[in-house]
Amino acid sequence: MLVRIPDVLSKTQVSEMRHLIDGANWVDGNVTSGSQAALAKQNEQLAGDTLQAQQAGNIILDALQTNPLFISAALPHKVYPPLFNRYAGGQNFGNHVDNSIRPLPNSDFRIRTDLSATLFLAEPDSYDGGELIIDDTYGSHSIKLDAGDMILYPSTSLHRVTPVTRGVRVASFFWLQSMVRDDGQRTLLFDMDRSIQALTASNPDHPSIVQLTGVYHNLVRRWATV
Ligand SMILES: O=C(O)CCC(=O)C(=O)O
Ligand SMILES: [Fe+2]
The missing domain is CATH 4.10.860.20 (Rabenosyn, Rab binding domain)
Known part of the structure; x- marks a missing residue:
């Protein structure tokens, strides 16, 4: 099931978040990839151990904790600390399925990824391309949401991000283990x-x-x- 969660962040929160993260330390996106995804992945990622990534991630986690649609759709048990990515200049992420188990570096936290999430942090008219394409039994779904909106989809899904040919696509992405696995x-x-x-x-x-x-x-x- 694909669920759009609108207005996870207000427009003000989105612009404050962009202010916080845009000038922080962005690195090659392959720092968190499995080996198959690494071949497919071309983007940048905010280094997870920076203060900005942690602060921005906590704002998202706080917003989700009080979002009834998210709670009802995800029945979250454990949520991976949100990560941040950006694509520009033709960067894209080819077909892949997310890793099944995600350990958090330097901790004993690890989750089974039941659901994947992308929270859009750039307005759709500010960049071309960058659609998140998710395949399920009904076909392919092309997702490009307003800044502040989030898509929740089963981590079992094959998915990809199309090349960003103008502007910059900025997003937060993360995984969660649900109380209900199926x-x-x-x-x-x-x-x-x-x-x-x-x-x-x-x-x-x-x-x-x-x-x-x-x-x-x-x-x-x-x-x-x-
Ligand atoms: O950028 C996105 O919307 C998805 C990123 C993704 O699929 C991943 O990092 O595994
Ligand atoms: Fe993915």
Whole structure:
């Protein structure tokens, strides 16, 4: 399931973040790649151990913690500290599937990557190309979002970023381990949660809301690992 999470960051937060990271220490993007991805990857990445990367990453993590759409869609268990990349001058990222397990350097933190995320930090009209193309069983999806919006997609997906032929595409990207590993089960829970929210908004006294909410939680209890 692909889910767009709009307005993870406000426009003001995006411009403050760009101010923070644009002049920081950018290095060859292959510092975090697996060997297959390294062949496909041409971009720059903000060095993960810089103060700017950590501060900017924390702003994103704080915003996500209070984003109901993100929580409902991802059911996050562990989130990898956000990384930052940029593409310009024809740079691109060829077809790849993200590594399954991601250790965090110099720590015992490691996650299974269930979901991948790209949070766009440049307005789409400021660069040409740079679409994130994600393949699933319905075909290929071309994603290019407003600055501040994020796409969440299963880490099992084959994906790529098309060459950036004008301007600069800046984004944050990261992975997370969900409490519910299976994408199909997570999608059912997301659909059910959204239906309960819609019913509660339109008909707050409906007698089935309590029972449906109970079923939702009992399914989470059955499927989640924490
Ligand atoms: O830049 C993006 O949107 C995706 C980056 C990516 O696929 C990766 O770093 O594995
Ligand atoms: Fe990727």
